[in-house]
Amino acid sequence: GPVSTLSRFRGALVAAVVGDCIGGEFEGAEDVPLDRVLQHLSGVEDESRGDGILQYSDDTAMMRCVADSLLTRVGFDEQDMARSFAKEYSLAPGRGYGSGVIQVLRKLASPQLSDVFQPARAQFGGRGSFGNGGAMRVAPFALAFRSAAEVRKYSRLGAMLTHSCSLGYNGAVLQGLAVHLSLQGALSLPQEFINRLISEMEVVEKEDSAQRDAKALNLAEFPYCTRLHRVKELIERSSVSVEEVISELGNGIAALQSVPTAIFCVLHCLEPREGLPERYGGLERTIAYSLALGGDTDTIACMAGAIAGAHYGIEAVPRSWQMSCEGVEEADHLAKRLYKLYQSQ
Ligand code: 8NA
Numbered sequence: 142g143p144v145s146t147l148s149r150f151r152g153a154l155v156a157a158v159v160g161d162c163i164g165g166e167f168e169g170a171e172d173v174p175l176d177r178v179l180q181h182l183s184g185v186e187d188e189s190r191g192d193g194i195l196q197y198s199d200d201t202a203m204m205r206c207v208a209d210s211l212l213t214r215v216g217f218d219e220q221d222m223a224r225s226f227a228k229e230y231s232l233a234p235g236r237g238y239g240s241g242v243i244q245v246l247r248k249l250a251s252p253q254l255s256d257v258f259q260p261a262r263a264q265f266g267g268r269g270s271f272g273n274g275g276a277m278r279v280a281p282f283a284l285a286f287r288s289a290a291e292v293r294k295y296s297r298l299g300a301m302l303t304h305s306c307s308l309g310y311n312g313a314v315l316q317g318l319a320v321h322l323s324l325q326g327a328l329s330l331p332q333e334f335i336n337r338l339i340s341e342m343e344v345v346e347k348e349d350s351a352q353r354d355a356k357a358l359n360l361a362e363f364p365y366c367t368r369l370h371r372v373k374e375l376i377e378r379s380s381v382s383v384e385e386v387i388s389e390l391g392n393g394i395a396a397l398q399s400v401p402t403a404i405f406c407v408l409h410c411l412e413p414r415e416g417l418p419e420r421y422g423g424l425e426r427t428i429a430y431s432l433a434l435g436g437d438t439d440t441i442a443c444m445a446g447a448i449a450g451a452h453y454g455i456e457a458v459p460r461s462w463q464m465s466c467e468g469v470e471e472a473d474h475l476a477k478r479l480y481k482l483y484q485s486q
């Protein structure tokens with residue numbers, strides 16, 4: 142039957158956490174045979190297994206900060222969100238943060254800091270980070286704001302607290318818009334979904350900062366649009382290998398090499414795929430497929446999970462997966478509270 146909006150909200154945050162926790166197993170691995178992925182997933186499903194709960198990483202830790210700040214401040218408050226990131230990092234520094242962002246999180250802890258965007262601007266010799274750390278935590282923005290314009294604006298600002306390079310914050314904008322559209326049921330028309338993302342990103346990437354950063358990094362103009370066109374070509378093909386996906390879209394820690402990839406994973410897994418168990422629904426296929434790409438698996442599965450969870454709803458996330466992952470209950474609670482905030486607007 143039709144998926145309720147509340148179910149979509151809960152699905153988005155819960156599947157993001159599940160993707161992070163389950164994906165952590167293969168983070169940084171170059172070659173992940175599908176057999177190993179399926180073995181890992183049947184281990185997760187086996188509730189009698191003894192290896193305890195899978196822990197979440199920086200992706201979920203920061204996503205919780207975003208959700209919590211949006212809820213307590215009833216909107217975007219950069220000071221509060223920055224402090225929340227800094228506090229979370231100081232309490233649990235061992236969650237697998239990127240090696241650059243740690244410097245920002247330390248500076249954000251200083252009570253003397255007046256411009257909370259300044260530490261991010263000082264990263265990488267003033268060029269700013271292009272990592273996927275802004276995108277991995279962005280989902281709550283799509284649950285807090287109703288219009289695409291607001292999702293675009295606040296996804297960008299939220300990412301700029303750590304990522305001042307346009308490749309970094311525009312990756313967050315793209316991921317935020319993908320969750321936003323998915324919550325509205327837009328994935329029932331996949332071609333239209335990807336076309337809407339392309340036209341949104343054409344506007345975003347016309348900006349001077351985007352043009353300048355693309356040039357400085359020796360990238361083609363409109364780097365996200367270029368990748369989204371590749372996503373479109375790949376989903377139109379009858380068969381596509383993991384190697385082709387990795388070489389066309391990437392699987393790395395740069396936002397450009399992971400956000401379009403996560404979107405591809407969701408679109409590719411809307412239908413049953415060879416090699417994946419028939420009993421799997423679309424959400425399970427999406428997470429499994431994300432892990433099989435290797436590379437930044439926790440983050441790609443987290444982002445693909447957020448988009449897919451918003452499409453399929455909470456009922457599509459297997460109970461056994463939810464039970465095996467740290468932070469699921471908290472994510473579900475945050476999603477329910479964000480739903481109330483959203484409904485009140
Ligand atoms: P970040 O801002 O530290 O960026 C991540 C990395 O990207 C940096 O450490 C650099 O190596 C590189 N980088 C980013 N911008 C530039 C630049 N302008 N010039 C040169 N190099 C640059 O942290 P983040 O929050 O963006 O990172 C997110 C990712 O790191 C997530 O995947 C998260 O899970 C984590 N992580 C990933 C791995 C992995 O092996 N894939 C391992 C540990 C942690």
Ligand code: MG
Pocket residue numbers: 198199200236237439440
């Ligand atoms: Mg991580």
Ligand code: MG
Pocket residue numbers: 168437438439440441
């Ligand atoms: Mg990661």
